[in-house]
Amino acid sequence: MRPLDEDSLLSVSARFADFARTEAYGNSDQYDTWCRAVAADREVCRLIAALPPQKQQPNLVLAATRYLGVPAGPGEHFLTWVRENWDAVTEQILSRSTQTNEPGRTAVQLTLLAQIDGPIALIEVGASAGLCLYPDRYSHIYDGDVRVDPERGPSPVVTRCETRGDAPIPTRMPEIVSRTGVDLNPLDVNDPDDMRWLHALIWPGQPERDERLDAAAAIRRAEPAHIVAGDLNEHIEALVDAVPDDVTAVVQHTAVLAYLDQAGRDRFFGQMSRLNCHWLSFEGLHVFPQIDATVPAGIRSDDDRFVVSFDGVARAFASPHGTRLRWL
Ligand SMILES: C[S@@+](CC[C@H](N)C(=O)[O-])C[C@H]1O[C@@H](n2cnc3c(N)ncnc32)[C@H](O)[C@@H]1O
Structure with missing residues (x-):
């Protein structure tokens, strides 16, 4: 010891x-x-x-x-x-490990995904149970009264996000044609013990998050995603390469890269620069100094210390669970 x-x-x-x-x-x-x-x-x-x-x-x-x-x-x-x-x-x-899977984060991701035209292959690294692979299946309420619903109508999963700055509040859903993930230890929404752990990771006094987790898990069960078990750096290239030419590959992640050491983060940064995909990163400040360096001069930090970036360029600060978004 x-x-x-x-x-x-x-x-x-x-x-x-x-x-x-x-x-x-x-x-x-x-x-x-x-x-x-x-x-x-x-x-x-x-x-x-x-x-x-x-x-x-x-x-x-x-x-x-x-x-x-x-x-x-x-x-x-x-x-x-x-x-x-x-x-x-x-x-x-x-x-066990901290594998909190927070569907509320998709409100932030949607602001960028909704700007992409045409079919998208959504690939998430560090997907946990895969609940952030369904932004188009959830309803999102921005600034209290601007609502975006799935094409099929309002969803039982509702996210809420308050924005500042000139945030591109989505007016439509992206066309997501495939949902793929990779995680060291994918959690299974059909396994009662995995669901119990996901609930244990929600903080006491937040019953709305417990309800949303159950509702998102039901959507995930009805429309399965493909989640590979393993290290994100080992699998990402093959997952991106498998996307057909007429579909746009988008690699996303939230609250994941902080778990990798510097060499692992650098390797992933290199792969994102090289592979034929868009890259939507939603990670704590300091996880990628290369991205932090793209925050406009004079705004080096925010109370909400998660940086949202697209293709390596910082676009916003956000709160860790996606309830607040400050566009840069
Ligand atoms: C805090 S959870 C976030 C889950 C999800 N991205 C979300 O925002 O709801 C971090 C996840 O990253 C996974 N993870 C950590 N290091 C990883 C690695 N090297 N390769 C793949 N997954 C990893 C963990 O197993 C865990 O499920």
């Missing part, structure tokens, strides 16, 4: 405090309370610090507790429950 020094305890504590302040606060009172309780508790910090570094993510630790049925309640009760159930929590943490 790795030696646990003061630094590793402090870094777990700081990480949970930071997650409470920058992510949970205002979005999930329960996670805010629990993360602050963890940050202040040496014993639970010590348990978490003994995990491999990539498994110390607050989102993963918290989802594991919720998967196992931790009851809602005050921070002290949460800490007691975690100490008593740590072996089971560890087992879940070590065997």
Whole structure:
């Protein structure tokens, strides 16, 4: 086991405090309370610090507790429950990863996809359960009252996005003729355990996201996509090359490339520059410095620190789940 020094305890504590302040606060009172309780508790910090570094993510630790049925309640009760159930929590943490699949992100992707004429082969790397492959099957409401529905009529999946700047709010749906994905560990919407994990990844106090997940999974079941298991860098070239000449290949991803090391990101950037496809990236600031460098001078950051880019050029900042979009 790795030696646990003061630094590793402090870094777990700081990480949970930071997650409470920058992510949970205002979005999930329960996670805010629990993360602050963890940050202040040496014993639970010590348990978490003994995990491999990539498994110390607050989102993963918290989802594991919720998967196992931790009851809602005050921070002290949460800490007691975690100490008593740590072996089971560890087992879940070590065997799973954060694979949150958020259909709300498609509202952002749609602003760019809807500008592409003709048939599209949509290819998603890091697709999780594949729920972001169906932007044209969901209804989207921009700025509270501008609504775009699928051609078949309103969808049970509704996304909401507030925009700033001159965002190209879609007036039509793209013509998506094929949906393909690749993921290290594709989640199966027909597997009750995978669905339970996807629900555990949704933060407490967000019932509308739970409902939307179920509705999106039903759409996914009715119209299956093809998801390959494996590393995105190993599969992307073959997936793009398989697209017929008269169809436009679009490779998209959200909240994925941060999980790759620098060499993996550079390799993917190179493939996107070389392959015959459009590239729609929706990733945190600093994931691709090459893309960050295309943000107009004077606007280097935003409260919402995800960068939306098309073919390597930054177009917008957005909130991680796609509820806010600031066009550049
Ligand atoms: C946070 S989830 C995001 C899922 C989805 N893109 C969304 O926005 O809803 C990240 C996903 O990327 C996958 N992933 C991480 N590294 C990968 C890699 N090297 N190759 C393929 N998939 C990867 C994970 O398995 C996980 O499903």
